[in-house]
Structure formats: C-alpha cells, structure tokens
Amino acid sequence: MNAKKLFLPSVLTIGQRPSRTQRAGRYTEESMKHPAKMLPDLAAEVIGSFTKPGELVLDPMCGIGTTLVESLHLGRSAVGMEYEPDFARMAADNLAHARARGAKGEARVMCGDSRNIASTLASYRGEVSLVLTSPPYGASTHGHVKSFGLTGDAGVTKENHRYSTDKRNLAHRPRAELLGGFGQILSGSASLLRPFGVVAVTIRPIRVKGELIDLPGLVIDTAHEAGLVLTNRLAALLCGVRDGELVNRTSFFQRIETKRARAKGLPACATAHEDLLIFQTAADLKEVGR
Template sequence: MNAPDNNTREAMASVLATGQKPSRIQRKGRYTEESMRHPGKMLPAIAARVIEAFTRPGELVLDPMCGVGTTLVEAIHLGRDAAGMEYESDFAAMTARNVLHAQSQGATGTARVVCGDSRNITTAYASLRGEVALVLTSPPYGSYTHGHIKSGAKSSGGKVEKSNHRYSTDPGNLAHQHMDELLDGFGQILRGCAELLTPYGVVAVTVRPIRVKGELIDLPGRVTEVAERSGLALTNRLAALLCGVRDGDLVNRASFFQMLETRRAREKGVPACATAHEDLLVFQAARDLNGGRR
C-alpha cells in the first residue's frame, strides 16, 4: 500500500456520525440473528468508516479479536479482503456464517477466520506478513458486559433479567484477566499485528472509558500507552459517536445499565455522564514514520 494521500486523511473528520441508527438497525438483515447475542459488538458504521478511510478496494483488513465478524463483514461489503481471529469457537463460527451471509447479499471481498489465541497471531497468519493494510479491533472490557435486559411485569416487582452479558466462561480468555494483565495481553496482540502490516499500514482501535467498581478508568489512555510500548505511534485520535445527531441535538443511545450507573453516581455526587462516543485511536508502526521498515 502506498502512503495514505491527503484526501484520505482529510476525509476523516474529528467527530464521526456513526450512531445515526441504533446498532440493532445497522445490523438488521445484514448479520445473522444469532450473532446479536454477542455482548460487545463494534458498530458496523464505525467499521465501515474506518475501512473506507484507510484502505482501498482489494486490500486486506485484519481483526485479531473479531467477535462475530463485524470488521470482516463490512470489509468484504466494501470490496476489501479480510482476515480475523477469535478465541471463542462459537463466535468464530458465527463470524464464518456472517461472512457467508454477506457474500450471499453480494459482498465481493473474500474473508477467512481462524479460532485461537490472538496473542499468537503472527504464527496463525504468518503468510500475511507485510500484507495487511489495516488492523481494526477493540479490546475486551472484561468478562462481563451490560448485555441484554428483559424487564418483568410490575406484578412481579419489575425484576430486570440480564442475558448475553458474558464473553466467555473460559478462564483462558483474555477478558477474564485483571486489567493490567488484560492490557499486557492486548499489547502483545498489537505487537504481533504490527509485524503483519504493509509499510504504511494502519492500526485502528475503538475503545471507551469504563467504570470498574465505580472507578472511572481511562481505557483509551491506557491502550495508547500499551500501543506505544508495542512499537506503535499515535497519529490521530477521533470520536466515533454512539449517539445520533438530530437537528443539532444528541439522540441518546445509552443502554439501560449505563443510564442506571450514571444516575447512581450522580446521586452520590459524582459528575458522571453516559457514554456517547468511542475513541478511535489511529496508530502506525513507529519505525514506518521514521523512514520505513528496517
């Protein structure tokens, strides 16, 4: 891949209107119904915008933690080729079915997925060394997420039931590690992905701040530190909206649990806000910025 031209760079505004439609609407008909149960899916609009900005048709996009294959599906719909890796076998199988579904709808790109630990991605995808134009991924946020809810009738006390809120029950999954170990593992994954990039390849990570036991964690900042220790240099930091924009106002798309946690924090005097965007962190290999690969 040649160096990204100025027009490509300028096409990425600092704030991306990627939440104009709710996630379920973005996915309806484009993904299999079963894949909706994954608890931490990337917004398809985010994936599509990044892929369009940093790659050209025919180039290769990689997601080392591909979940149910959002990155792969959006890439092949845009005429790119794609590769993914996923630790959980059931999610890897969903990715394969989502790819087949996309191709049945006319997606022209090709895609492959392997099941395994992405800390070993340079071994799993050794044949792709120097071929990847874009790595697009998101770190796990822990073994539990907000998932889906079902509210009971008032006659039953209005009890809220959670479902699809666990990435995995396998303790070997990186999501089960404490935050420091999780980030160390993610850094290892980024380091491996960097070895697969073309000379001017890009690594893009979507990530948002999280609360752990009530404490706000600057996860974007920590991911940036980890990436820089892994030989990557931050070249841009953008905001990909999870909320919609209508007539100059924001349309809240925060989940039930985000709103609940925000309200509880405010009741304790903590100036909390519901998450309305994800940070989009854009990196290149530091050695590439200093005159190309050695």
C-alpha cells in the same frame, strides 16, 4: 511510497442509526448475542478511509466478524481470529450471509489465541493494509435487558452479558494482564502490515466501582510499548444527532448507574462516544520524516 492519509473528520456520527438497525438483515440474528459488538457503520467508515478495494483488512479479535463483513461489502479482503469457538462460528456464518447477499472479496476466520497471530498468520506478512479491532473491557458488559412487559416477571433480567466462561480468555484476566496480552496482539498484528499500513483501535473509558478508568490512555501506552505511534485520536459518537440535539443510545444499566452516581454527588455522565485511536509503526513514520 507515501504514508496513509487520514480521510476522517475528528468526530464521526456513526450512531445515527441504532445498532440493531445497522445489523438488521446484514448479520445473523444469533450473532446479536455477542455482548460487545463493533458498530458496522464505524467499521465501514474506517475501512473505507484507510483501504482500497482489493486490499486486506485484519481483525485479530474479530468477535462475530463485523470488521470482516463490512470489508467484504466494501470489496476488500479480510482475515480474522477469535478466541471463543462460538463467536468464531458466528463470524463464519456472518461471512456466508454476506456472500449470499452479494458481498465481494475473500475472507476467512480462524479460531485461536491471537497473541500468537504473528506466527499463525505468517503467510500474510507484508500484506495487511489495515488492522481494525477492539479489546474486551472485562469479563462482562451490560448485555441485553428484558423488562416486565416481555418476561412477566418483576423487575428486569439481563442476558448475553458475558464474553466467556473460559478463565484463560483475556476478558477474565486482571487489567495488567489484559493490557499485556493486547500489547502482544498489537505487536504481532503490526508485524503483518504492509509499508505504511494502519492500526485502528476502538475503545472507551469505563467505570469500575464508581472509578472512571481511562482505557483509551492505557491502550495508547500499551501500543507505544508495542512499537506503534499514535497519529490521530478521534471521537466516534455512539449517540444520534437530531436537530442539534443528542439522541441517547446508552444502555439501560448505564443510565441507571449514572443516576445512582449523581445521587451520591459524583459528576458522572453516560458514555456518548468511544475513542478511535489511529496508529502507525515507528519505522514507517521515520521513513516519512526522511
């Protein structure tokens, strides 16, 4: 049996279309409320590169089900877990919507704590070809902004920026606990992989009180402790590319915070990409080396 081969360029231009355009008609309008959704074009690129039709894709932190929906549209099967009941329901609605649009493949979403995924989904052991997921960045994100022109009120308002009100959600936990929990999830998910399966994680650096936090590096260390080995680190552009120029797709608040940091003399930049981290198990890589 051969190891999985990487069929992706080192830089993915998955931000050519705005996120809302990528989801238009493909996902329910309600599911736009999730504060941090994976881009469908990114999910489709990864799924198409590392799996074949009929194979099984797992997302242990599936949110509104982007990984699952794109798997169905590509003729794969999919299974996901989501801690928040509202988001799990949205994911199920999106799967139903995908089937109504002619998507093939089997899929299911379960509501639960994916730190227990190895036992909860034990029936899938040895069947998963690809794990594709992204951890939360914290209790809240930039969310959605409405300006005076829409609300009639002065300034801007922010909504749909919180993951949850449940303090047990990993998004609310201190960073060390969040990473520890994510390590459990990675380890449990990896135990369900078929030989030479792949774990793919999307993650980007963040700023906390002006300090740049290397979340991709922390996730790499966490994955290593979970028995996974980094085999590739790619850049997925969140911005568009037109005639050799970058098309800004950063959020209103990110642009504001970047300007404020620069005004203070800090060399801050708006995030224009996220890392796509590709892992395989140490056991599989050892087998390849024999």
